[in-house]
Amino acid sequence: MADRNELIGVAIRVVAAAAVSFLSVRYLVKYLDPNHSVNEESKKRVAQLFHELGIDREVQLSEHEVRIATQFVGGEDVGAGWDEIGGCEELVAELKDRIILPLRFSAESGSHLLSPPRGILLYGPPGCGKTLLAKAVARAAGCRFINLQVSNLTDKWYGESQKLAAAVFSVAQKFQPTIIFIDEIDSFLRDRQSHDHESTAMMKAQFMTLWDGFSSSGDQIIVMGATNRPRDVDAAILRRMTARFQVPVPNARQRKQILNVILKKERVDNSVNLEKIALASEGLSGSDLKEVCRLALLSRAKATVASGGSVTSLLPLEHTDFETAVHKYMRAAHLLVEETLD
Template sequence: MQPQTRKILIDTVYIVATQVLAYYGIRYLLSNSRGGAAENQGQKERGKAVAKKLNLSGLKLNEYESTIMGEVILPDDVPVSFSQIGGLDDIIQDLNESVIYPLNHPELFTSPSGLLGSPKGILLYGPPGCGKTMMAKALARESGAVFINLHLSTLQDKWFGESNRLVRAVFSLAEKLQPAIIFIDEIDAFLRTRASTEHEVSSTMKAEFMTLWDGLTSAEGSRVVVLGATNRPNDIDAAILRRMPKQFYIKPPVAQQRKQILQIMLKDVQLEKGFALKELVSATKGMSGSDLKEMCRNAAIKPLREYIRSNPPAAGGRRGSGAGEARH
């Protein structure tokens, strides 16, 4: 081999090797800086645990789907059911008929017209503390659907184009795990009305989300639902509201609903003899379900507070024994 040819060959190999090392070096830096290496690794570890529970060893996920997998909650892990929600029986019945039955029995909701089937978007709106998030979790449990509890921080990324890839991964993962519910709490913060002054990254992320959402609507047999909750529905973009044909107003409970909520909360509580539930229902007018729960919690802990004040634990002593006596 001529010296000149050898030199050209060596230079070529050197250049190729340098480019390969630079490529993998940049990939390593990007993967460890996106969202923070520890946080990203934690997401993937949670995702692996969920995949193991679902017995998805043969399911292939890309890097972005693995990240979103960390947001997945299995139906059996949701601690809320419809039986724990009081005063919303009419909404529960509607959700059963329009969402749960189509997700679990798709063969009954197919027709050439395409008019049957579950809506691809549902909105729960109303004042804070009235049970929107609780209803969403119960819907996931009762339907047996995989619950993707999507957080805006998971989708936001400092690298251009990464947020769009994460949004795409949300829908591709939901399709692989269907039946699935993509839940966005405080959806107005993510999909608020678009403006000309909006940042390009946020605008393109919303456009990507809506495009993929439309793909769910056109895909026959898809069992994926986007579920949103908000107390500011007027801030949501009109194009998003159009994609959520089923909208439920979760209003503050009236007297009969407050009675039902209190009965559920106090069913395992030892009440004083002659406890006047009717008077309590009347006195709590205007309170939300969350307010009622906090009121009951404060009432339940009051005897313990009184015991601790009258029998302060000795310094350095065992604190558990006094609390145990107070409970009994």
Template structure:
């Protein structure tokens, strides 16, 4: 009996097709697998968050690459990719501790009790567990006193991975997704440690809990505190840094997890003088300029107020030049040149800007042009 003694097999062979139950099974499996992957791909493109997830992966890959993270060793899921978008690169931050005036005491304490334990854990290791970085640090004080600048300087100089966590990133309209994002936040921090998680205006997120809280928000807060409490291992080097101007609104359970608290108050006279010295370091000043007079007149000013004061004062000499006849001609030339695709350099015009005087401070900027006067630059 030969292979083709079976009439059915003989007919299949004569038609040029040879089939057995084994090959039929393989074909069916291949078709099912192809159908599965095609359907999965189609569903992924139908996902309304597909583009958002794709963009998150690109941004996180770029940032992690600049931080020197080996993506072959550090694997991230889709939630961790979204959190990785909040990473802050030290090269993108222009603020250092030297550029912050009047907060030397707080800076020194942060360097000793926060940065050093994170970066050099072997120095602070002990059998009794008393040494080491705290789990949380709170910066509180009036608006404009430099709390966010301190956080930026920490990101610049700490050497730790810095996650600037926005509450909007953790919130999601789908039930349970916010909890997954919170878990991804701490998982990513653990993978990239030493890590500082910064939450600005922390009172808006972790405020006092009440029975009127939405269920999803209550669950997210509980998840956050549970994972925060899990940072008790001696191998974890993760710090939660918060800033607020309303510390009384923060939940008591959150304050317990932030044992290091720094009151960033309004600067006194010596602090204001140092802040002004930093801000006016590269500004040409008249020989008669008296900084002490500005210091005396700025009682109760915050660092942000002083910056705005200096900015307005520096604009006064520039405004005088722009409102002069020569300045108006240069501005008109620049406007006409921009229409034709050309460019006009203002170097010659900038040379006519006079040095800063005390009288330039505390002036009220007007919205209308100054009265026509003889051109002082002619």
């Protein structure tokens, strides 16, 4: 009996020691790993995104791939339909012909000439819808969309940035067809200089090497960039972006179409002449026009409340609301230009 009790006591001590060791290791991992909290938050975010996108959660991802997978676009940000983009008919038609159709054909044909371009550049002034067009392409083509934030590729630990750059393409491969979108690509892949930091230069070299590797494979992975300073993009990057599309400032006809898209869910009085508003807003981009409409609606809400009404029952927008909003916005833009020149 004494021997049995002694064995039980030894077993209990062994189990207790193992439990203490296990808890100690968990404690050390949690409080000594500098990326522990980031990794845990990334896992939660990825689980939520995978649920929204209907992605199989059983796909195995490494620590670096999890951090990249948080940049999948899901939910309400998944992208607009073509009918939600105004004033870009010719550009949309070209995007469909050069990107959407090849993505559909490449899965059926054996010819590499029918595959889509592996690098696409959207360039033009700010606020003209480059990011919106990129998301619309991804939605129309049925592609996963990675909105790559360059800040997420940088890490203070040596060698981690290269691993994160590699993870971008490995994640894209696991969930292809995939579009890797880089906004303001000139800030990341700008002209390389001899005084560039070593880690930055190595990360860029790694990114381009992997890009070349996937370009020569049958994987459906597209790198798409947007910039308003195309001349600052590295020449080696421009060489890889064989499909280039200019997104210009809209003309009067296109501004009218954009206004129609922005206001399609708003109550607008019959007195509103969108053609006159479009002519009066010369030089404004799509995002500028959205702000003009916001100012007009704010003016109508202010007038409604002042007359004793409620913002829940606003009267229809009138032409004078838009005239005032355009004048106010154009005056502010003109003053900003003057201050910049001074």
